[in-house]
Amino acid sequence: MFFSRALTAALVTLALTGLSRAEPLKIGMVVTTSGPGAVIGRDMVAGFKLGMKHAGLDAVPVIYEDDQFKADVGRQAATKLLEQDHANLITGMIWSNVLLASAKPVLDANAILISANAGPSELAGKQCHPNFFDVAFQNDTLHEPGGQYAQSKGFKRVALIAPNYPAGKDALRGFKRFFKGEVAAELYPATDQFDFAAEIAQIRASKADAVYFFFAGAQAINFLKQYDQAGLTKTLPLIGAIPSLDLIARSGVGAGAIGATVLTYWDDSFDNPVNKKFVADFVASENRKPTAYAATAYDTASLIASALKKVNGDVANRKAFSAALASADFASVRGSFRFNTNHMPIQNFYAGPIVADGEGKSKIGALELVLKDYKDTFAETCQMAN
Numbered sequence: 001m002f003f004s005r006a007l008t009a010a011l012v013t014l015a016l017t018g019l020s021r022a023e024p025l026k027i028g029m030v031v032t033t034s035g036p037g038a039v040i041g042r043d044m045v046a047g048f049k050l051g052m053k054h055a056g057l058d059a060v061p062v063i064y065e066d067d068q069f070k071a072d073v074g075r076q077a078a079t080k081l082l083e084q085d086h087a088n089l090i091t092g093m094i095w096s097n098v099l100l101a102s103a104k105p106v107l108d109a110n111a112i113l114i115s116a117n118a119g120p121s122e123l124a125g126k127q128c129h130p131n132f133f134d135v136a137f138q139n140d141t142l143h144e145p146g147g148q149y150a151q152s153k154g155f156k157r158v159a160l161i162a163p164n165y166p167a168g169k170d171a172l173r174g175f176k177r178f179f180k181g182e183v184a185a186e187l188y189p190a191t192d193q194f195d196f197a198a199e200i201a202q203i204r205a206s207k208a209d210a211v212y213f214f215f216a217g218a219q220a221i222n223f224l225k226q227y228d229q230a231g232l233t234k235t236l237p238l239i240g241a242i243p244s245l246d247l248i249a250r251s252g253v254g255a256g257a258i259g260a261t262v263l264t265y266w267d268d269s270f271d272n273p274v275n276k277k278f279v280a281d282f283v284a285s286e287n288r289k290p291t292a293y294a295a296t297a298y299d300t301a302s303l304i305a306s307a308l309k310k311v312n313g314d315v316a317n318r319k320a321f322s323a324a325l326a327s328a329d330f331a332s333v334r335g336s337f338r339f340n341t342n343h344m345p346i347q348n349f350y351a352g353p354i355v356a357d358g359e360g361k362s363k364i365g366a367l368e369l370v371l372k373d374y375k376d377t378f379a380e381t382c383q384m385a386n
Helices: 005-016 038-054 071-083 096-108 139-152 166-178 197-205 217-229 242-251 273-286 292-310 318-326
Strands: 027-031 062-066 089-092 112-115 132-134 157-161 182-187 210-213 238-241 261-264 345-356 362-364 368-374
Touching (some): 027 038, 038 062, 038 217, 038 273, 071 089, 071 096, 089 292, 096 166, 112 292, 112 318, 139 166, 139 210, 139 238, 139 261, 139 345, 139 368, 157 166, 197 217, 217 242, 238 242, 242 261, 292 318
Parallel strands (some): 027 062, 027 089, 112 132, 157 182, 157 210, 210 238
Antiparallel strands (some): 261 345, 345 362, 345 368
16 A cells, blocks of 8 residues: 555565665564563554555565563563664554663664564653654643543542553653643552552552552553452543553453543544554454554554655664654544644544443544643653754
8 A cells, every 4th residue: 555565575685685775673562471561562562463464565674572461571672672683663662661771772773663563751751852753642641631531521639540650750741731620539559459449449448539540451450350240330531542442342241331532533433544444454364343452553564664665765864764764654443643843643533431232332432632632741842953
């Protein structure tokens, strides 16, 4: 679609045989493929592969590495991809701690780094870089709509809970930036914690009139199950950003989450041709609905294809390739997408309920627009060097 398969294959072949001075694209993808976070990595890899296929980039080499949800392992994986595999573009990056640990070696090597999920505030502000891009969200912007939503619905006291790592801190800070009521409790369990009995007891005791939470993967599943088992789902409104509720709602098995409200930047119901094809082909190949993780990974592949076309397949000139990426000249599954000056997304955010479908399973219901063309707050501190 975006790029001629024949031209891509020719450039790769010529460069590898020394018959061309063009530097071909070679991609390394760092995601979690083992442990509790593997379900996220699985969806991102599937979405990225589908995006590469739709873009005609089948001939571009992609090497996948498992970060094991550990910052040091992720950094080692990124370094291996650069030094041993000679990748010149690194993507994936589910977790902010992994991304922050990996960013310096990747960017110091003059490689391109494209996050398909994590968006730590550090890389949006003073540590922004012309070779770093985030296709998903800046962490705070994922949760600021939650604060706006809670404020608009008249909640006065909200209990907050998120894991104790950079994205968790960004999440609750983002929520508080827009919510003007009282924080009834602010809890930060460990990233490897899966029993939330103590935290749920604190939430109950806080006398909050709503709860805002942020977890991903297995932590989100465990928290939701225990929250429902404690009898709070029907009595204490639960609000969460898309990573916390996406996998559960779209899997159709999240009956305990019915009634919760999800904040999102993408939905499988978005009525545009790219999204319709993405969703249909993903379901056909994976036999399940895609999540937002898969959607942003798909968009990452589409972004890469659009930039590769602009530089005629040669990424040797990093400045030209970076400029091509920054133009974001591709059709997104989100419909509306562009980069801010710090290479973080400008996009819409929506709120919707998790409801029961006709079979009593869960799905995300009708969406309402919360923030339009929303930009992160850190761009003003980004001094992008050329």
